[in-house]
Amino acid sequence: MQKLGMGQAVNQAxxxxxxxxxxxxxxxEGVGVSIHLNPMFPTHGLLEEFGPGRIKDTPVSEAAIAGLAVGAAEAGLRPVVEIMFNPFFTLASDMIVNHAAKLRYLSGGKSAFPLVVRMKSGAGIGAGCQHSHNLEAWVAHCPGLKVVMPATSADAKGLLKSAIRDDNPVIFIEHMGLYFAPMPVPVDEYTTPIGQAEVKRPGTDVTVVTWSGMLGVAMAAAEKLAQEDVQVEIVDLRTLVPLDKETILASVAKTGRLVILHEATRTGGFGGEVAAVVMEEGFHHLKAPLRRVTGPDIPVPASPPLERFYIPGDEQLVAAIKEIL
Amino acid sequence: MKISAEKQKEMLWTMLLSRRFEDELVELCKVEGKIPGMTILSTGQEAVGSGACAALEPEDVIITNHRSHNHLLAKGAEPNALMAEIYCKRTGCNKGKSGTLHLAVPEVNAPCTSTVVGAGPPIAVGQAFAQQYKGEQRVTACFFGDGAAAEGSVHEAMNLAALWRLPLIFICENNVYAGAQRHEEHTPVPNLAVRAAAYAMPGETVDGNDVLAVYLAVQEARERALAGEGPSLVECKTYRCRGHGETDPQHYQPREEICSWLEKCPIPRLRDDLIARGVLTAADYQEMEGRAESIVMEAVRFAEESPYPDPEEALEDVLA
Known part of the structure; x- marks a missing residue:
């Protein structure tokens, strides 16, 4: 086992x-020569290793970057392109939403678009709402895209390798807060399948479904509750689309209680989809109403106390769990 | 000017075929329920697609837009599968998923018709990048309109293509109208080719109703692209003889203007020229007309007799 931040794990993949x-x-933008001369960042050192023919620094042109991926993928390459921050997705969104996601369908299955769009997301860097905005629900709403949001370095590496080998467009969202926290990563070659959630902590009393940067919050809350003899089961979705309903429903069947935790804002968030799946297919297992713990419906503010208020914390999760125990 | 007689006749033929094909669509789309969605035609603009595609090789790629029928037929798309797709039948080239607005014919290297205005050029950048990356002797040509030239995505695509010297030909089909807006109402420069200077690439404005002029300009751009010298912009000045779509009453287009452009129709222009130069006889032309008629009638028969997809087929082909 090696210990890597998520950026380093992505780099290895x-x-x-x-x-x-x-x-x-x-x-x-800056995948070759970057303003961050920092080995913790995902594309560090790749230009030196693979050269400018394969590590393409681009102009600040998100539509062209995404279009490059769409066109090159159809022509048989496997582009991995980076949209620097999740909110800049808006500038690339026509290429992703109307083209990457739809062109295979429009071709009647004749063409394939094996591309990966990597984006950094997440609050906690004090950069405010135009750099920190979790838009995973937007892309999850577009049929034709797969959406991956790892919470650990090991999953990031294994899932990115799977994403690159996948014949479909994959949106791969990395939480910036995880770049600098060393976590164990296997040394030998492995991939992690897209579309499989993982129980990151087994428990019997309540299920917490979460993903990406919120896994750590869920783990901290579970530790606290364990001291009060409440056993929390944590399901890390890892992939939002396709959604692993089986793992969610099996956990809810076991615990009978559900709290969904995500950093993104509440209204229209992907937590609503998870809730709907459980209400439709697992309602009879529920012993209490489910709860959502999410960011409030506000843009991510810059001031540290305001940003801390925005990001869901373990105390909020503990309180939500206690409400339904 | 040295264009083989064979090539000139090929251009006349693909113009004639697509005109006959679209003339039939004019009638078909008047029948309630026959042609789903919009019907958007290239009538009068055929010299652009036919001239450009004649200058390309089969392995070259085209990316096209709303007025795609002429481009696709000139690139060699099979008329039966095209017509069936316009009818949204299961035997259509995209199994009824695309309809007339998104025709994708990857088997003739026409993998994408995008009807998001201005979306073609960034995708063409990707296709041309793949050609350069693999070291292939192929180019990509991207058709877009004067309306699309106002989209930011076209700027991004031109900038990147020129920066990386991609084997890409930007073909701007300037047909005077973008929706109901005349060129001067949406663009401050009379000739869009001048914008090429901003990307240090050659830009040329040609008579878009002169198929031989389009051919020569695209041929030159292709040679430049293959030589590694990067993209070119070819602006073809033509005219939208029909409405944006067939339901458009064209109340904003002066009648005299339409009539004057109909007189400049590229098909009789080349026909008369070829006959005058002894490349073609009147009988040859009649034979071509007869052939176009029977191909289009066969395509209509094929489309009419083809089944619609089963409703559940809607669920197929989302993911690979």
Whole structure:
């Protein structure tokens, strides 16, 4: 086992897949020469290793970056492109929503679009709402896209390798807060399947379904509650689309209680989808109403106390769980 | 000018075929329930697609837009599968998923018709990048309109293509109207080709109703692209003889203007020229007309007799 931040794990996945498949190339703003001369960042050192033919620094042109991915993927390459921050997705969204997601369907299945769009997301960096905005529900709402949001370095590496090998467009969202926290990552070659959630902590009393940066909050809350003899089961979705309903429903069947935890804002958040699945298919298991713990319906503010108020914390999760115990 | 007789006849043929194909659509779309959605035609603009595609090789890629029928037929798309798709039948080239507005014919290297205005150029960048990355001797040509030229995505695509010297030909089909707005109402410069200078690429404005002029300009751009010298912009000045779509009453287009452009129709123009130069006889032309008629009638028969997809087929082809 090695210990890597998520950025380093992503870096290893990119490096390994580029060695494995000459059709894989990277493009984006600063994926080669970056303003961050920091080995914890995902594309650090790749330009030196693979050269400017495969590590393509682009102009500040999100539509062209995403269009590059769509066109090159149809032509048989495996582009991995970076949209620097999740909120800048809006500038690339026509290419992703109207083209990456739809062109295979429009071709009647003749064409494939094996591309990965990596985006950094998450609050906690004091950068405010135009750099910190979790838009996973937007992309999850577009049929034709897969949506992956790892919470650990090991999952990030294994899932990114799967995403690059997948014949469909995959939106791969990395939480910036996880770049700098070393976590164990297997040394040997492995992939992690897209579409499988994982029980990150087994428990019997209540299920917490979460993903991405909120896994740590869920783990902290579970530790606190364990001292009060409440056993929390934590389901890390890892992939939002396709959604692993089985793992969610099996956990709810076991515990009979559900709290959904996500950093994104509440209204129209993906937690609503998880809730709907459980209400439709697992209602009879519920011993109490489910709860959502989410960011409030506000843009992410910059001031530290305001931003801390925005990000859901373990105390909020503990309180929500106690409400339904 | 050295264009083989064979090539010139090929251009006349694809113009004639697409005109006959679209003339039939004019009638078909008047029948309630026959052609779902919009019917958007290239009538009078055929010299652009036919001239450009004649200058391309089969392995070259085209990315097209709303007025795609001429581009696709000129690139060699199969008329039966095209007509069946316009009818939204199961035997259509996209199994009824695309209809007339998103025709994708990857088997003739026409993988994308995008009807999001201005979306073609960034995708063409990706296709041309793949050609460059793999070291192929192929190019990509992207058709877009004067309306699309106002989209930011076209700027991004041109900038990136020129920066990376991609083998890409931007073909701006300037047909005077973007929706109901005349060129001067949405663009401050009379010739869009001048914008090429902003990307340090050649830009040329040609008579878009002169198929031979389009051919020569695209041929030159193709040679430049293959030589590694990067993209070019070819602006083809033509005219939208029909409405934005067939339900558009064209109340904003002066009648005399339409009539004057109909007189500049590229098909009789080339026909008369070829006959005058002894490349073609009147009998040859009659034979071409007869052939176009029977191909289009066969395409209509094929489409009419083809089944619609089963409703559940809607669920297929979302993911690979």
């Amino acid at each position: 990119l490096r390994e897949e580029m060695h494995r498949d000459p059709n894989v190339f990277l493009a984006g």
